[in-house]
Amino acid sequence: xxxxxxxxxxxxxxxxxxxxxxxxxxxxxxDEPDNLDLLYRTFRREFRVYKAxxxxxxxxxxxxxxxxxxxxxxxxxxxxxxxxxLSKTVSQFPNTVRIILTGFTDIEDLVEAINSxxxxxxxxxxxxxxxxxxxxxxxxxxxxxxxxxxEELEWSHAQMSVLATLMEVAQTSSDLATSLEPIxxxxxxxxxxxxxxxxxxxxxxxxxxxxxxxxxxxxxxxxDPLVKQAVETCKIQGSVNVSADAGLADLEHYxxxxxxxxxxxxxxxxxxxxxxxxxQWKTPNSVQENQVDWIHRCTQQIALVLTCANRR
Numbered sequence: 528x529x530x531x532x533x534x535x536x537x538x539x540x541x542x543x544x545x546x547x548x549x550x551x552x553x554x555x556x557x558d559e560p561d562n563l564d565l566l567y568r569t570f571r572r573e574f575r576v577y578k579a580x581x582x583x584x585x586x587x588x589x590x591x592x593x594x595x596x597x598x599x600x601x602x603x604x605x606x607x608x609x610x611x612x613l614s615k616t617v618s619q620f621p622n623t624v625r626i627i628l629t630g631f632t633d634i635e636d637l638v639e640a641i642n643s644x645x646x647x648x649x650x651x652x653x654x655x656x657x658x659x660x661x662x663x664x665x666x667x668x669x670x671x672x673x674x675x676x677x678e679e680l681e682w683s684h685a686q687m688s689v690l691a692t693l694m695e696v697a698q699t700s701s702d703l704a705t706s707l708e709p710i711x712x713x714x715x716x717x718x719x720x721x722x723x724x725x726x727x728x729x730x731x732x733x734x735x736x737x738x739x740x741x742x743x744x745x746x747x748x749x750x751d752p753l754v755k756q757a758v759e760t761c762k763i764q765g766s767v768n769v770s771a772d773a774g775l776a777d778l779e780h781y782x783x784x785x786x787x788x789x790x791x792x793x794x795x796x797x798x799x800x801x802x803x804x805x806x807q808w809k810t811p812n813s814v815q816e817n818q819v820d821w822i823h824r825c826t827q828q829i830a831l832v833l834t835c836a837n838r839r
Contacts, residue, residue, distance in 0.1 A: 550575045551596035551667050556585045556612065557628070558604040566599060569656060570663065581605065582612030594620045596670040597663055602629040602649075613645045622673040624666035628652055682818065685717035689825055697832045703727060706833055707738035707802070714804065715740030718822065722784070722807040724748055725829075728800045731758065746784035746807055754803055757791040761800055763823060765790040768811040787811045792823060796830035804829065 553574035555566040558581060567576050577592060579585035581604060589595070598616065600609040613625045625645060630652035641649070647669070648662055692713035700706040707725045715723040722741030726748055727734045733754070739745040748754045752774060753764040766772045769787050781789075786807045794802040804826050808814065814822075 551670070552577065552592065552594075553663070553667075554579065554585060554588060554595045554598045554600075556580075556582065556598065556600040556604070556609065558601065562601065562628075569660065573664075574667075582607035582609070582615075585612060586615060589616060589620065595623055597624050597626065597666045599626045599628060599659075599663065601652075602627050610645065617645055622670055622677060624670045624673075626650060626662060626666060628654060682821075685719075686821060686825075688717045689713045690828070693825075693828050693832050697835050700832075700835075703833060704736050707736065710829055710832070711738040711740045714806065714825070718806060718818070719813070720806045721809045722746060722786070722805075724805040724807070725794075725802055726805070727802045727833075728758065731800065733758070733803065741807070744784060744807075744809075746780055746786050746789075746805070748803065748805055751780065751789075751791075751805075752778075753789055753791045754805065757793050757803055758800065761793045761795050761798075763790070763792050765814075767814065770811065785809045788813045790814055790819075790822070792826040794826050794830045794833060796834045801830055801833045 551574055553570055554577045555563060555570070556579045557563045557566065560580070563578050563580065567578055570576050574597070577588050577595070579588055582600070583606060585598075585600070598613065600612060602609040604612075609627050609629075613627070616623060616625070624647045627646050627649040628651075629649055647666055650659055650662060692709055696706050696709050700709075707727065711723050711725040714720070714725070720741070722739070722745035724737060724739050724745050726737035729736075733748060753766065756762070757764045766775055766789050769775045769781050769789060775781055775789075784807070786809060788808040788811055790806040792804040792806070793800055794804055806814070806822070
C-alpha cells in the first residue's frame with residue numbers, strides 16, 4: 528500500500544507542477560471603439576481579454592472561445608441592448624458573471640436583468656477605473672467560487688453514477704467479458720475521458736478480453752510502456768503531458784490516437800492483478816489532482832466486481 532500511495536503522490540506532484548496558473552478570460556462589449564480600447568487596456572494584465580463591438584459579435588466570440596469568467600457590456604448598443612445580449616448567455620454559461628455599463632437611466636431593463644440573475648452589477652458611465660477594477664475583481668472571485676461548486680457537484684454525481692453501475696454489474700453480470708463493457712462505459716462517460724480501455728489480465732499478460740469506450744479513438748495497450756510497467760509492478764502509472772514526456776512523445780500509437788494524457792491503473796484484488804484500466808485524454812493535464820485518489824479507489828471496487836464475475 529505504501530508503494531501505491533507513493534505512486535499516487537508522484538502523479539499528483541506532476542499534475543501540480545504542470546498546471547500553471549492561467550489568466551481568467553474576460554469579454555468586453557461596447558460599440559464605441561475608444562471605450563472598448565480603454566476597457567482592454569484596463570484589464571489586459573490580469574485577464575485574457577476578448578473585445579466585441581456588438582452583442583452579435585460577442586455571441587460569436589463566446590461560441591468560438593467558450594465560457595469566460597466575466598462579461599462587461601455596454602447597455603446602449605445598436606441592434607441589441609446589453610441586457611438582451613447578456614440574457615442570451617445565461618443558459619449556456621450560467622457561472623459567468625455579467626456587468627452592465629450604462630450612461631442612461633434604463634431602470635426597468637436593469638432591474639429586470641438584475642432580478643432575473645442576468646446581471647451581477649451595473650456601473651454608470653463615465654466609470655471610475657478603480658471602482659470598475661474592484662467590481663471586476665470581485666466578479667472574477669465569484670466566478671471561481673461558482674465554478675468550483677459546480678465542478679464539485681458534477682464530480683459527486685459522476686462518482687455516484689459509477690458506483691451505481693458497479694453495483695448493478697456485480698448483481699447481474701454473468702461472466703468477466705460482459706462485466707467489462709458497462710464498467711468501461713461508466714468510467715468513460717463520468718470521468719470525461721476521450722477513451723477508456725478496460726482489459727483483463729491472464730498469466731500476467733494482457734488478454735483478448737477487453738472493452739473499449741471511445742471506439743476508434745481508444746489507443747491500443749499492447750505495446751504501451753506505461754501499461755507494461757503497471758502490469759509488472761501493479762502500481763499506478765501515468766503521464767499528464769505526453770508531448771513533454773521523453774519516453775512517450777515519439778511513440779507512434781500515441782501520435783496516431785492523439786493521446787496527450789494517460790492514466791493506467793492496475794485492478795488488483797488480494798495481490799492478484801485482474802485487469803488494467805486505461806484512461807486516455809486528447810488534451811494535456813485533463814485529470815484533476817483531487818480526482819486521482821477517487822479514480823484509484825474506484826479501481827479497487829472494480830476489482831471486487833470482477834472477482835465476483837470470475838466466480839460465476
